Amino acid sequence: MIKFSLPIVVFLLFCITPQQVLATLRDTLYDDYRTDFYSFVEVRNGWRVDRNQDEKDASIAESRLQVALSTDLSKAIVKFKGDLVGDLVEEESRAELRDLSISFSPLNNVDVIAGRQIITWGTGDLVFINDLFAKDWESFFIGRDTEYLKAPSDALKTSIFFDAVNLDLVYMPVFHGSQFIDGTRISYWNNLSSKTGDRSLTVLDEDRNRFGNDSEFAARLSKNISATELALYIYSGFWQTPEGVNSTTWNLIYPRLSVYGLSLRAPLLGGIANFETGYYDSRQDPDGDNGFVRNSEIRFLVGFEHELGTDFTGAFQYYLELKQDYDAYERSFSGVKSDDEYRHLLTARLTKLLMNQNLSLSLFSYYSPSDHDAYLRPKANYKLTDQWALEAGGNIFIGKDDQTFFGQFEDNTNIYTSLRWSY
Amino acid sequence: MKTTIAILLLAGLQFLVPTSGESAPDVNQIIEKTNHAAYYAGDDGKAQVSMRIIDAQGRERTREFNILRRDSSDGGKQQFYVYFKKPSDVRKMVFMVHKNIDRDDDRWLYLPALSLVKRIAASDKRTSFVGSHFFYEDVSGRPPKDDTHELIEENDTYYVIKNTPKVADSVEFASYTVWIDKATFMPKKAEYINKNGEKYRLVEALETQTIQGFPTVIKSRVADLLDGGETISEFSNISYNIGLAEDIFTERYLHKPPDEARR
Numbered sequence: 020m021i022k023f024s025l026p027i028v029v030f031l032l033f034c035i036t037p038q039q040v041l042a043t044l045r046d047t048l049y050d051d052y053r054t055d056f057y058s059f060v061e062v063r064n065g066w067r068v069d070r071n072q073d074e075k076d077a078s079i080a081e082s083r084l085q086v087a088l089s090t091d092l093s094k095a096i097v098k099f100k101g102d103l104v105g106d107l108v109e110e111e112s113r114a115e116l117r118d119l120s121i122s123f124s125p126l127n128n129v130d131v132i133a134g135r136q137i138i139t140w141g142t143g144d145l146v147f148i149n150d151l152f153a154k155d156w157e158s159f160f161i162g163r164d165t166e167y168l169k170a171p172s173d174a175l176k177t178s179i180f181f182d183a184v185n186l187d188l189v190y191m192p193v194f195h196g197s198q199f200i201d202g203t204r205i206s207y208w209n210n211l212s213s214k215t216g217d218r219s220l221t222v223l224d225e226d227r228n229r230f231g232n233d234s235e236f237a238a239r240l241s242k243n244i245s246a247t248e249l250a251l252y253i254y255s256g257f258w259q260t261p262e263g264v265n266s267t268t269w270n271l272i273y274p275r276l277s278v279y280g281l282s283l284r285a286p287l288l289g290g291i292a293n294f295e296t297g298y299y300d301s302r303q304d305p306d307g308d309n310g311f312v313r314n315s316e317i318r319f320l321v322g323f324e325h326e327l328g329t330d331f332t333g334a335f336q337y338y339l340e341l342k343q344d345y346d347a348y349e350r351s352f353s354g355v356k357s358d359d360e361y362r363h364l365l366t367a368r369l370t371k372l373l374m375n376q377n378l379s380l381s382l383f384s385y386y387s388p389s390d391h392d393a394y395l396r397p398k399a400n401y402k403l404t405d406q407w408a409l410e411a412g413g414n415i416f417i418g419k420d421d422q423t424f425f426g427q428f429e430d431n432t433n434i435y436t437s438l439r440w441s442y
Numbered sequence: 443m444k445t446t447i448a449i450l451l452l453a454g455l456q457f458l459v460p461t462s463g464e465s466a467p468d469v470n471q472i473i474e475k476t477n478h479a480a481y482y483a484g485d486d487g488k489a490q491v492s493m494r495i496i497d498a499q500g501r502e503r504t505r506e507f508n509i510l511r512r513d514s515s516d517g518g519k520q521q522f523y524v525y526f527k528k529p530s531d532v533r534k535m536v537f538m539v540h541k542n543i544d545r546d547d548d549r550w551l552y553l554p555a556l557s558l559v560k561r562i563a564a565s566d567k568r569t570s571f572v573g574s575h576f577f578y579e580d581v582s583g584r585p586p587k588d589d590t591h592e593l594i595e596e597n598d599t600y601y602v603i604k605n606t607p608k609v610a611d612s613v614e615f616a617s618y619t620v621w622i623d624k625a626t627f628m629p630k631k632a633e634y635i636n637k638n639g640e641k642y643r644l645v646e647a648l649e650t651q652t653i654q655g656f657p658t659v660i661k662s663r664v665a666d667l668l669d670g671g672e673t674i675s676e677f678s679n680i681s682y683n684i685g686l687a688e689d690i691f692t693e694r695y696l697h698k699p700p701d702e703a704r705r
């Protein structure tokens with residue numbers, strides 16, 4: 020118990036530390052060491068609305084302290100961002116390193132960032148095609164701040180800026196993959212056992228961690244023509260979630276994957292339109308007849324965002340996953356219930372700001388007409404002062420079948436609240 | 443067709459008619475000079491801005507940011523780079539605008555925690571800028587061509603000009619009246635009248651200073667006259683003609699804020 024209450028103690032310490040002391044600390048760091056300091060403390064609690072599986076009633080119960088520092092060494096900037104978490108659901112306290120990187124410009128037109136960092140690209144809104152950098156889906160579904168959907172990557176990122184185009188090259192020497200739903204906190208459909216998996220049936224996966232051998236490489240070539248943003252992408256690595264099965268151990272594996280894609284984003288009819296597509300080449304299943312490895316896919320996204328009124332924005336997206344070699348895929352499953360050839364997904368985001376933009380109400384919803392399932396993310400955030408913010412929200416899963424993408428999470432529908440103090 | 447040509451000829455000939463030396467300048471010339479003085483001083487510039495936002499109940503919030511501006515041409519396209527410093531939950535966010543003349547502006551928001559460059563729909567420029575009583579259009583300037591202008595009064599100090607929107611439904615006001623300093627062509631205050639004929643919004647320059655030869659507002663205020671509440675902006679560390687390169691206003695520098703924006 021003492022172990023995971025450490026961040027709570029730190030939280031209390033922070034709350035009673037006079038702001039003047041922190042202000043002095045911040046000024047000293049900035050003036051004497053050219054170091055920028057930022058911190059927040061947060062308590063976040065969430066509950067399952069209807070618990071049928073062997074999962075805890077609490078979907079989230081944690082206190083968190085984040086400290087971020089960045090030092091300007093004139094030729095380079097060193098960044099650090101770390102969290103201390105007291106987690107009552109997993110009954111542990113832990114330190115999470117989110118950023119430890121150095122960025123510099125060896126040449127006038129080259130920027131390099133080396134180390135642990137968050138990398139994002141692509142045009143989708145909470146839908147990703149060419150952004151194959153690590154995600155944390157567990158954080159997303161239990162109601163942590165959206166910041167935690169992006170997991171850090173240990174990478175060397177080089178960006179080269181030419182007159183005609185920009186080129187980003189990212190090398191990640193060791194594959195980590197995304198934090199996927201494995202039953203420890205959220206129950207899921209276990210295909211191998213044909214039943215819902217929870218804490219008593221968690222996923223066993225085989226790590227890929229051979230330095231150099233299990234490396235990932237991603238590149239983006241981008242160009243702006245007037246107000247239109249164009250980009251081409253290449254990725255060579257692995258499925259970010261374990262989309263294969265080792266046929267001898269029956270553990271899940273991360274099969275090899277290459278992705279080739281392009282995106283376009285431009286103003287249209289007073290709003291912003293985006294288009295993105297990608298070909299997912301599942302290299303360990305070239306003909307689509309290997310039932311142990313996910314088939315290749317074409318993914319496609321088109322979206323549009325527009326202001327609907329004062330401080331009121333609406334955004335809509337259509338997303339498609341199209342399985343390649345579907346006949347071979349069906350044969351390889353020989354009668355067992357398999358996925359559809361097409362997975363259609365619609366998303367809608369509504370955001371309204373009120374009370375001098377201190378209150379933000381938003382609803383993000385996913386709906387799949389082919390899977391007959393949906394996922395709703397309502398959220399209200401109120402800034403009590405410039406330091407204190409109160410948040411409440413939910414993760415609502417609705418589905419007809421137990422094995423569809425959102426339907427499998429139906430028993431994990433949860434609501435949460437949080438209180439954050441930032442400095 | 444013949445009539446059109448005749449009108450064009452007449453219009454052209456007007457320029458040949460000499461104007462009497464002491465007559466007031468044309469209202470459109472005043473507006474153009476004001477637009478230049480208020481929004482296009484120098485070729486570029488930077489300032490540190492501190493905003494106090496006070497709501498109708500008297501609760502106060504603060505915003506602190508550095509703003510960089512670059513002009514492609516006087517009275518033409520401009521680029522803005524806004525780097526947030528306070529409050530801490532928006533710290534290091536960047537808001538970038540490419541102001542266009544013939545079409546909607548292009549706007550981007552950079553969220554450092556997600557390393558995300560988000561593009562923002564920018565059809566409505568008369569919405570609150572960062573929760574303050576200032577509108578986007580107060581920050582980047584309302585295109586003079588969107589209104590018709592009428593000189594309604596002239597005294598020793600001010601030109602008083604009434605502006606009426608050409609497309610009435612595109613904005614929340616019915617008209618606004620600006621007091622323009624005759625010596626500097628800087629707007630002193632603007633009063634907005636809503637569609638019920640009520641005076642509901644007041645924007646005023648509280649303090650002005652000449653910096654590098656450019657008259658500059660260093661303290662301004664917007665007041666909501668109907669619901670109450672006001673925002674007071676103070677500008678410091680102002681400098682002009684600092685030689686900002688155009689590429690500062692690109693995605694590269696959203697990920698890597700330049701010294702000029704951070705300091």
